[in-house]
Each structure stands twice: as C-alpha cells, then as structure tokens.
Amino acid sequence: MVADQVLQVVDNDFRCDACPLCGARRIRKVGEIPRLESVPYASIQVRLMRDPELWHCLACASRFVRNSVREADSARLYGSSNSGDRWRRNRPFHQEKTAGVVRRVAQVCKAGETLLDVGCNTGDLLDFARSQGCVTYGIEFSGSVHPQLREKGHQVIGDPLAEGEGYFDVITAFDLIEHLYDVNGFLKVCGRALRIGGKLVILTGDPGCVPARLAGGRWWYVAPPEHxxxxxxxxxxxxxxxxxxxxxxxxxxxAWVRPLLTAVRANLSAAVHRRYNGHPSPWPDHVLAVLEKVG
Ligand SMILES: [Zn+2]
Structure with a gap:
C-alpha cells in the first residue's frame, strides 16, 4: 500500500457534449458535485483540479458527470490500483447483498451454465455462482487479485469474447456500469458474448430514485471521480x-439498509443543515436490472 499513499493531481477536464448513453443533445445541468480535497480513485488518493458537474438527459432521463477524469487517466489509475485492498469484504455475497438481490441472482445461476462476472474483484459473486453449480469466469482490471481468483477455481479472462460468441449463459456487472466511458460498447460486447435468452445482470445506482432526485448534485452515489x-x-x-x-x-x-425512523431523522437533520446527500436512504437507491438478450 506504500505506493497508494502518494497523492496524485488529476485534471478532470473531460466533458461530453451529448448524453453518453442515448446521444441526445438535450441535456441540462443538475448541479455542481461537492469536491473534496483528496478522494480515492480505486486504491489511489487523487486531487481533482476542477469541480465535477452532474447533468441530466432530457431524452432518456439518465444522468452523467461532466468534468470527469479522462479515460486514459482512468485506465492508468485502475490499472495500478489494488482493488482487493479497497473493496475487501468480510462477508460472503449471500450475506453482503439483500435477500431480494441474492434470490434473483440465484434464479439466473443454473447448474452447469457459464457465468461471467465483469469487474469481479476478489470473486465474491463468483463464489456464490459456483456454489449454485455455475462454471465461473471473471474479468478484473486489477491484476493483483488474479492469483486469488484462480486459487478459488474461477477462470480469469481479459475479454468477454475470449471464449467465443454466444458462449455465456449469464453475465453479471455489479458496481461497474457507472464507471464506464462507453456503456453502449460494453452492452454490445455483452450481447455478442451471451447466447440468445442469456441474461445480463446489472447492479447500479438508480438515477430515478427519490434520494437522487432530491439530492441533485449532492447525491452521495455520484461520488466523483469514479462514478x-x-x-x-x-x-x-x-x-x-x-x-x-x-x-x-x-x-x-x-449495510445500507437502516431502520426507517433512523434514516428519516438523519435526512431531516441533513436537510436542515443544507447538506442532504440522500444517505442513509429510507428508500432503495439502487437497482438490480436483469436484461435478457432477445436477438
Ligand atoms: Zn440520454
């Protein structure tokens, strides 16, 4: 972790002119995103040079950040990080995730079928899929966890198409899509890697949830510079x-589920002090989307 302690200054000057998802140019600024002096990018501490901004697409209702880190800098930072340090969890997948999420993932994990987890980190989801009988594959940008994944019996690949088109029955992407510079490109590759009827399971923040709409640029999940x-x-x-x-x-x-009263009290207190950021939330603020490949 010694190298990770060095603070890197990053010029976050990347601004897309249109919605990076649907391409529409009808976009509006939601607000400035509070900028901290020092924030983690994977396991590296960075300082941003500009104020990031949250924008809303009027055509597809997605949201995105302008003044984000350039893709080349992002690749460099992720590539030299040790993701296992940053996101090491103590609990296995079925205890870490909510019952509704675990049940739905279990439903798509069928014995003998192939499952690929993109951005698999140390393999918590893969461990669960394997316990359900799946043949498991992982993609992880940070190479430091590869030996650990292999030790646990997961196959590590570098590209969803490494095994050929239509090979996978299930692809999972948890806490991933919000980091991507080319979501459409990613969806296209997943579509080619899945068989017809295969499932792409995405877990990410829901920009349409109540806290996101109330908090605007202060929504905790926006969390620059990674998302x-x-x-x-x-x-x-x-x-x-x-x-x-x-x-x-x-x-x-x-860990994010709080008793309703606790969450409401915390939200009211934050609102009074004008620092409401949607956390802790009395409402679910993520979504598990299961997309089926139909053609
Ligand atoms: Zn859009």
Missing amino acids: IVFPSRRFLSGLDGWRVAEWHRCYNSV
Whole structure:
C-alpha cells in the first residue's frame, strides 16, 4: 500500500457534449458535485483540479458527470490500483447483498451454465455462482487479485469474447456500469458474448430514485471521480436486442439498509443543515436490472 499513499493531481477536464448513453443533445445541468480535497480513485488518493458537474438527459432521463477524469487517466489509475485492498469484504455475497438481490441472482445461476462476472474483484459473486453449480469466469482490471481468483477455481479472462460468441449463459456487472466511458460498447460486447435468452445482470445506482432526485448534485452515489454515468430505466428499456426482464429496486448491500425512523431523522437533520446527500436512504437507491438478450 506504500505506493497508494502518494497523492496524485488529476485534471478532470473531460466533458461530453451529448448524453453518453442515448446521444441526445438535450441535456441540462443538475448541479455542481461537492469536491473534496483528496478522494480515492480505486486504491489511489487523487486531487481533482476542477469541480465535477452532474447533468441530466432530457431524452432518456439518465444522468452523467461532466468534468470527469479522462479515460486514459482512468485506465492508468485502475490499472495500478489494488482493488482487493479497497473493496475487501468480510462477508460472503449471500450475506453482503439483500435477500431480494441474492434470490434473483440465484434464479439466473443454473447448474452447469457459464457465468461471467465483469469487474469481479476478489470473486465474491463468483463464489456464490459456483456454489449454485455455475462454471465461473471473471474479468478484473486489477491484476493483483488474479492469483486469488484462480486459487478459488474461477477462470480469469481479459475479454468477454475470449471464449467465443454466444458462449455465456449469464453475465453479471455489479458496481461497474457507472464507471464506464462507453456503456453502449460494453452492452454490445455483452450481447455478442451471451447466447440468445442469456441474461445480463446489472447492479447500479438508480438515477430515478427519490434520494437522487432530491439530492441533485449532492447525491452521495455520484461520488466523483469514479462514478460518471447513471443509466435510467428508460434508456435500458429502449435498447435494441434486449428486454428488461426484471427491475428490482434495492440497496447496494445490507449495510445500507437502516431502520426507517433512523434514516428519516438523519435526512431531516441533513436537510436542515443544507447538506442532504440522500444517505442513509429510507428508500432503495439502487437497482438490480436483469436484461435478457432477445436477438
Ligand atoms: Zn440520454
């Protein structure tokens, strides 16, 4: 972790002119995103040079960040990070995730079928899929966790198409899509890697949830500089070649579920002090979207 302690200054000057998801130019600024002096990018501490901004697409209702880190800098930072350090979890997948999420993932994990987890980190989801009988594959940008994944019996690949087109029955992408510079490119590759009827299971923040709409640029999940794009249900429902089979509103993990009164009290206190950021939330603020490849 010694190298990770060095603070890197990053010029976050990337601004797309149109919605990075549907391409529409009808966009409006939601607000400035509060900028901290020092924030983690994967496991590296960085300082941003500009104020990031949250924008809303009037055509597809997705949200995205302008003044984000350039893709080349992003690749460099992720590539030199140790993701296992940043996101090491103590609990296995079925205890970390909410019951509704675990049940739905279990439903798509059929014995003997192939499952690929993109951005698999240390393999918590893969461990669960394997316990359900799946043949498991993982893609992880940070190479430091590859030996651990292999030790646990997961196959590590570098590209969803490494095994050939139509090879996978299920692809999962948890806490991933909000980091991507080319969501449409990613969906296209997943579509080619899945068989017809195969499922792409995405877990991400829901830009249409109540806290996101109330908090605007202060929504905690926007969390610059890593999260840059927040696809809406309208965008995902309009994709050619896919059908939204499930749209399950949820929390990212059981750790985010708070008693209703506790959450409401915290929210009111934050609102009074003008620092409401939607957390903790009395409502689910993530979504588990199951997309079925239809053609
Ligand atoms: Zn759009």
